[in-house]
Amino acid sequence: MQPLYSHPSGRHFLQIPGPTNVPDRVLRAIDHATIDHRGPEFGELGKTVLAGMKKVFKTDGDVIIYPSSGTGAWEAALVNTLSPGDKVLMAETGHFATLWKKMAERLGLQVEFQDGDWRHGADPEQIGRRLAADPGHEIKAVCVVHNETATGVVSNVPAVRKAIDAAGHPALLMVDTISSLGSLDYRHDEWGVDVTVSGSQKGMMLPPGLSFNAVSAKALKAADTARLPRSYWDWKEMLAINPRGYFPYTPATNLLYGLREALDMLFTEGLDNVFARHQRHGEATRRAVRAWGLEILCARPEEYSPALTAVMMPDGHSADALRKTVLDHFNMSLGQGLSKLSDRVFRIGHLGDFNDLTLCATLSGVEMGLKKAGVPHRAGGVQAAMDYLAETSRPCPAQAT
Amino acid sequence: MQPLYSHPSGRHFLQIPGPTNVPDRVLRAIDHATIDHRGPEFGELGKTVLAGMKKVFKTDGDVIIYPSSGTGAWEAALVNTLSPGDKVLMAETGHFATLWKKMAERLGLQVEFQDGDWRHGADPEQIGRRLAADPGHEIKAVCVVHNETATGVVSNVPAVRKAIDAAGHPALLMVDTISSLGSLDYRHDEWGVDVTVSGSQKGMMLPPGLSFNAVSAKALKAADTARLPRSYWDWKEMLAINPRGYFPYTPATNLLYGLREALDMLFTEGLDNVFARHQRHGEATRRAVRAWGLEILCARPEEYSPALTAVMMPDGHSADALRKTVLDHFNMSLGQGLSKLSDRVFRIGHLGDFNDLTLCATLSGVEMGLKKAGVPHRAGGVQAAMDYLAETSRPCPAQAT
């Protein structure tokens, strides 16, 4: 296969907020012969990855693994629990929340969309007020994006849960964790989430092609009466055969090899260490952005994303021109601004398989790109990040086996 | 990663009728760093694989690539073209035709299922008669499985088309080619098919995880009025962005690398050579089966599958016991009998990345397994296959570059 980027030497830096850099261990695991998905070895594989995903979601409930993009898991969450014309409450946190809303509408649901400025997370108080004003319980579900990949803003899921409970409302709580799972602390059971949606290509460190639902008993019960047509996404057929490690239709076997390897990596590092690592890299990135004199899109510090940072361009300067400069000169892909943020922000992914020096490289690419593209800024971003990283680094000496 | 089969030495023989043995070239192609699915290189990749798939389907129309199993492409065909309560005519050719029928019902369609004995292909005459008896055109689609993976029987798609035309009926023709595409000659345009459904893990020589729809102009028009809810599977969003090589949601990038490589392999061999190779291996396999004194499930020679051969067990003998013997002793996976054929047939896959010696190994494993498991048979199956293969082989000398 020919090289995928035209830069003739060295590694491409894929610093979009997903797909993330897939570790060699995971790529090599995927590069194994496909096996019989009805044979005894497959059963072991299936049980291992299903059990591992429950640990990642922090749930004792059920987890579904789909051969699909994360978008499919959005659809699965809706069609398994809702009926045509059902009302759902969604919070406009950004581009992906908006896409989920459009999907719900296309599937025949009535969506009430709480306006947002794309710089804040979902507002638990506003959600609580709306539910309190729904004594007839017409609202069947509340849908929130945990980490808005388009904005780098984290919504407070436990607070949303509390708001729902405070309103005494039976609506299901559905949360999109596509760009947070495996990067930010997330607790499906403890936080009382009914359906968690996720995907393989961000914190889970896999190529795209797998998606997930974690499902509460309440959500499962809702599936008994939900009347949206479904077949591919149907939970029940999955759950009937999953306990033995199998799937009702052909699973994406080789991606499951990768998932097994990625789970092993996450558990070896320790989920808490993984989360702390992302927090630290997020902080270092924000120090760089501030040193450059640029503005972070996320408005409130308590909502900063540890997975990515969206940076606002100075007025009159094109984010896409900057991104092209960085790609053409420094062989790094940055995330673009999406829909109404198009050309106005760029996004730095600092999630997945990542470390201090890769972050320094990433920020160097941005700083040199700012200079090269003539974007007004102060030098010193990389320096600020290095200062913080050096201050807070811990040794990780090689271990004798 | 630990070995996937417990046999300590040598290669596992995956002779189920799919997933098939993935060539090393394809596995290695998949084992490359994931790239930005919005970047310039991806656009080239996307255009290449979309154009390649059109050649494989033999269509100038549109091809859709989904990140999903083949089952998803079944659903896509239905939800894009039909409305709740629509009537579809399906032919019961075997287990997979039956699964597709169940899916249609779960999606809210009314299915008329033409009975079959699982030893014959779809009956064009019967289909024609039924359509002639539908002057009100209540039947919106005729759905046929080209190569029934459960039985090794090929349905005559052009004859079905003729029957529809002879009846002057406007129903869409939908064909499942999951286990035929890339193995048997197939002509979406010439045969007048409206939606062709396929998947990656059989003749396309990829791991499971990609699926396909080839779509006629008539089918596309049907999508304008089709009212089954759809979002993930929606053709229109795909087609809006595909011409530039992109996808509306994150595609399964690494599997697309594999697809590019597999297409290159198929075109290098030449599709006609690929089809001839499968025909020859099918014939060699059937000669072995006959020499053993066993019965081929497919009742009519003109419907024999070049991709797989389902073999009936002598009365009182368990196909699953035989399969277990072959797996435990000879490290080969054979396909099981499905639903009503359970334990009564075993299936030999001879499709995908395959050659004469691999077929000899496969048939040796079956013949030794028959002996080992105490299944009444005559020796000489491998010999019969070798006689035919040696008679019909062509030299393929190494070429100087």
Next chain:
Amino acid sequence: MQPLYSHPSGRHFLQIPGPTNVPDRVLRAIDHATIDHRGPEFGELGKTVLAGMKKVFKTDGDVIIYPSSGTGAWEAALVNTLSPGDKVLMAETGHFATLWKKMAERLGLQVEFQDGDWRHGADPEQIGRRLAADPGHEIKAVCVVHNETATGVVSNVPAVRKAIDAAGHPALLMVDTISSLGSLDYRHDEWGVDVTVSGSQKGMMLPPGLSFNAVSAKALKAADTARLPRSYWDWKEMLAINPRGYFPYTPATNLLYGLREALDMLFTEGLDNVFARHQRHGEATRRAVRAWGLEILCARPEEYSPALTAVMMPDGHSADALRKTVLDHFNMSLGQGLSKLSDRVFRIGHLGDFNDLTLCATLSGVEMGLKKAGVPHRAGGVQAAMDYLAETSRPCPAQAT
């Protein structure tokens, strides 16, 4: 990379007696990033492979690993222990024994070469007689090839040891195990061998590029006074640093990754099982050869090689024409006849990562090739092998983890 054989589909069968088919696990292990050969992780790798090789050689003495072909390990054995003009006694068992002899001469040693007909192993009695006739101990070393790769004949190393001891002669015993180690039982210490020579690309299941010396205390002592010039091959520099897992010059790191994996595979299977497997495949191959009515080159059953079988062509028939037919038609490489056996024998490798079905494929390729090339023979070789394999196979059921 383009496909290496022009056959467009399916796997090439590499049935020369080495390099052998490298298992995917080993290839994937090699396909990992190169590490610092002076860093802490490398030390662990080095210690692991050195310890593993001692188990394979069955020695408590020293093992040296060279970045070189097996030919280099021949040279190392000689230059570390001998001085210019020293006399060595070698047994002409075939092409490789002859090459080793030529090397010794080129290095300035005096070789006494005991004639052989290339159909027998080294003659312990003759060796004993010669040593008994050397009261002045001018002969400094006796060199024997354990498994002659050119002929498929195994020499009786313990008997050679006994003959040396019976003669009360102090000559070093050097044994080439390039095509036997990891395939045939071999016991460096118990058999009293002073230098064992080996390579990576046969029973060790690696690509070529690593070679080995196992060294007795007596050989090490000989190195103190040996005056052949040496630097790259010098044992002492290796042994000074090996205990910490390092090497005096840059080792072939990635091949060592492969060696670690291959050792793990051998120990998981169990060396005794590995040896029994090769014995069984050797016997099955010989039954096929006899059924074809062809003659096995190795004259004495007690010297049959479990690793390869050399087969004599009927008079007037070309082995190379047969090999070309098999390669061009059936995509299988067989070993050629070497020097005086050129065009008169072909060699079937049945060693390394190998199993029953691969053997059946191999023998099928030979049988079809014989037919295709018009070589007089009887059909039934594959059948004879299958009969034996089926009779003697053991189940190896998949294990729950």
Next chain:
Amino acid sequence: MQPLYSHPSGRHFLQIPGPTNVPDRVLRAIDHATIDHRGPEFGELGKTVLAGMKKVFKTDGDVIIYPSSGTGAWEAALVNTLSPGDKVLMAETGHFATLWKKMAERLGLQVEFQDGDWRHGADPEQIGRRLAADPGHEIKAVCVVHNETATGVVSNVPAVRKAIDAAGHPALLMVDTISSLGSLDYRHDEWGVDVTVSGSQKGMMLPPGLSFNAVSAKALKAADTARLPRSYWDWKEMLAINPRGYFPYTPATNLLYGLREALDMLFTEGLDNVFARHQRHGEATRRAVRAWGLEILCARPEEYSPALTAVMMPDGHSADALRKTVLDHFNMSLGQGLSKLSDRVFRIGHLGDFNDLTLCATLSGVEMGLKKAGVPHRAGGVQAAMDYLAETSRPCPAQAT
């Protein structure tokens, strides 16, 4: 396989001056099935890599490829051209020059070693003077290291050639390019070198395990009378069979796959672009070192190495402590000081498959390490490098295929 460095996340930075970071394309090429080294496909491979290496060495003469480390190619150069007791003139440029000298002595040559301070290249004038003082032409060879990997100093090979010619002396000129080939401009023919020695694991971007000799007609003639014993390293046997693409003993086939890929990468980038890239990264590195206030080991700017930079530690500070800090905290391997430079310098490799952002990461790791380890320095090294890189970068836009 388990992870090789204990850091749980992200890629290890291997910034020793070799082995260098092997590109994924090369690793994947190596990860292909081993083929018959006597078969037709191998011949094509052999011819391709031999022709490619001639282009890299810039020679129309012969190139030899050994399955060995670079150390073996040193030995090959000596044993093919010299006789016991021959006198050779060598220049003490650093640790590797000293190792080559020791090897020559161990092989029985008389070495005259021109003293050096390990901060300068070979002195052409001094060489010329010595040769002028050798009217009897007792000196048979002059040996020079082109790029001293231990010091980051480049010797002026054309000037050495001129000095030899000016003295009218017939000594052979032998040059070690192990850490320069594929990184610095080198011209075997134009510069009149007789034997060039090289290895795979630096600028050639391969794992260690291959080494090279480029050989002039004069050197080849010297081989006719050279009496050092040789067999494995013998040029003549190689050259007899190389023209058809084969080797006299088993070559390291899989590493040759990698070599073919690496050659393709070098030629695609263009050798002149490769050299310019290394120059630019060397300059950026030195600007960082100066900004830190540290001293570059190489004393003369015209001898700066574009492949690596050796940096002197402030008095009283341990280079090895710094290196351990960098490895433990930032997952980067730096080169150690060797023999008399032990613990006094560290070496930054900036050669092979490398780009601007990887250099920024590398320098960030050093700068943070200096801080962390309490080494007196000024901040701003990374900034200085970025300023230079941004100033001098060229766009390399993605190309439509």
